[in-house]
Amino acid sequence: MTTTADLPVVVIGAGPAGLAAAAHLVERGIEPMVLEAGDAAGATVREWSHVRLFSTWGEIVDPAAEKLLAPTGWTKPDAATYPAGGDWAGLYLQPLADVLGDRVRTSARVTGVSRTGRDRIVDADRETQPFVVHFTTADGGEERVFARAVIDASGTWTTPSPAGASGLPALGEKTAADRITYRVPDLKGPAVRDRYAGKRTAVIGSGASAFTALATLADLAQEEPGTHAVWILRRGISGSTFGGGTADQLPARGALGLAAKAAVDNGHADAVTGFRTEAIERDTDGRLILTGEDGRRLDPVDEAIVLTGFRPDLSFLSEIRLGLDERLQAPTELAPLIDPNQHSCGTVYPHGHRELSHPEPGIYLVGMKSYGRAPTFLAMTGYEQVRSIVAAIAGDLEAADKVELTLPETGVCGGAGLFDAPATDQADTGRCCAAPAPALVQIGVGTPPAGRGRRGNPVVRQLLLT
Incomplete structure (x- = not known):
């Protein structure tokens, strides 16, 4: 019989944080399955391929991913240079996805996540049930996969905020x-x-x-x-x-x-x-x-x-018990660190699996999506998030709790x-x-x-x- 521990960890999104999560899972001997809605790795990054990052190559390559790429002869670009989005996707994200091989499925749009046989109301034996993830394929078909944990790195790019100051589209915005x-x-x-x-x-x-x-x-x-x-x-x-x-x-x-x-x-x-x-x-x-x-x-x-700005798409997580801040729609423990209603002068406290956990054990929102409606995000933060989370999934709480991150002032x-x-x-x-x-x-x-x-x-x- 297959046990929950034998199941893969499903990663939603083959962007920078999602592929980094997959690399850390492989490093830990845990099988990932990455589901990417676009037709290629880094699909959303490719949509802003003309925009130059203000982080250097040295700040946007995940260490575990670099280790995974090294045996292929991949050479890291000059660490002091600034890539455009297209460079990041073509020179790093796509090679990383190629190394991961069939662990990455493109044109796979996640439509729902739940516990097997349990909607969000049911308590009985909930935490012993594996996750079930539904997704559509390029030909319009529907599939599902079972998972021991889910890491949602789908970002916020597809849900931009409107012009209306109320958070709703301004009157006439849609017709214009x-x-x-x-x-x-x-x-x-x-x-x-x-x-x-x-x-x-x-x-x-x-x-x-x-x-x-x-x-x-x-x-x-x-x-x-x-x-x-x-x-x-x-x-x-x-x-x-x-x-x-x-x-x-x-x-x-x-x-x-x-x-x-x-x-x-x-x-x-x-x-x-x-x-x-x-x-x-x-x-x-x-x-x-x-x-x-x-x-x-x-x-x-x-x-x-x-x-x-942008906002997270939470529609496919409606059957999952999430703990989200009422303002930012970010994890409850993380929100005070990034909330403009509370955060004043100072840096974000390094955070990992504990700050990113939810009432539903085993599911994590990472990367841009973890910040909810907070307007911006640093790639290094996402890489440290997934390192900590993967260590926790592997049962190495000592490594998971040792979160270290130095951000520039x-x-x-x-x-x-x-x-x-x-x-x-x-x-x-x-x-x-x-x-x-x-x-x-x-x-x-x-x-x-x-x-x-x-x-x-x-x-x-x-x-x-x-």
């Missing part, structure tokens, strides 16, 4: 979908370039993806007259708006914020602050008019790039509490994150950003993607 994108556009493609060249584009968001879009549109503006961005922020301009700058120990991340600042200072973008989008409508020419909750109506734009506070409101300087208030009323500003050539900023450390919110 033909002029809205929720990704950083690749302006190297002729069709995409034509979509934005010489046009007025709203960029909604305040993170690294928004910085990337602003910098990219600024470059296009120098080649295509008439190209202009309208940067829409829910908070005000402050010293922390553009990130850590030269104080950031991830130099490429600091440079990205400075590039966005240059786009504003050089007149390629205007900033509209304290603006919470409530509605999107069309004018007689089909252009988009954004209306805020305070009644302000902005001048028409041709396109909108909505970069307001930035010198800027990510902001507790009202992260979408402006802030006064820490020196003025004696603490982070005080929030005066929002203001509308138009920033042109030579005009410095208005307001002053809080300071501290937003290292917990580094984008895995950009």
Whole structure:
């Protein structure tokens, strides 16, 4: 008879965290089965192949994965260089998936996870039952697999947040979908370039993806007259708006914020602050008019790039007993470490299987998905998460509990509490994150950003993607 211990560990998602989990499982002598919804490993990473990471190769290769790749003759790229998403997928994720072989199944979309013979209501013998994972295949068929544990590394890329400040799509947002994108556009493609060249584009968001879009549109503006961005922020301009700058120990991340600042200072973008989008409508020419909750109506734009973050897809986990924070939808024990309502200046405490556990033993959300709605994530964090979890699954609690992770400092506070409101300087208030009323500003050539900023450390919110 097959026992639960003889079953594989199912890993959902063949991205960086999922493939790293598989590598650690193999290293421990545990058989993984990786189910990837896309048609290739790193499918979501390939969707932003044009975006350059601000982490170096030395920070985005998992140690167990590197050991697994070494016998194949794989050579790690220069550790000090910065890859684009396409490089990460092609030079690392795909070779890793190739080594794992038929342990990785692509075009396998997970539709449900449960305990065998037990829905979420039933208590009797629940923990002795293996997990059952249902998934669809490329030909439309349905299959299932039984597992001793499940590691969900499916990320959040497929569920971007809307433009609406309420967390729901703004009125008219869905009908305006033909002029809205929720990704950083690749302006190297002729069709995409034509979509934005010489046009007025709203960029909604305040993170690294928004910085990337602003910098990219600024470059296009120098080649295509008439190209202009309208940067829409829910908070005000402050010293922390553009990130850590030269104080950031991830130099490429600091440079990205400075590039966005240059786009504003050089007149390629205007900033509209304290603006919470409530509605999107069309004018007689089909252009988009954004209306805020305070009644302000902005001048028409041709396109909108909505970069307001992501959220986890929990639909296929409805029969599993998860312990999630009510705000972030992150594991309950992890949430206080990353929640902007509580987290102030400082780094994320190293965490592993205990912080990532749920009332349902044996299931873990890892990588970007473990952060729920917290906006950003560091690849190194995901690798340490899966190392600890796999050690726990293997029964090596000493190794599982020895969680060690050193994250780079930035010198800027990510902001507790009202992260979408402006802030006064820490020196003025004696603490982070005080929030005066929002203001509308138009920033042109030579005009410095208005307001002053809080300071501290937003290292917990580094984008895995950009």
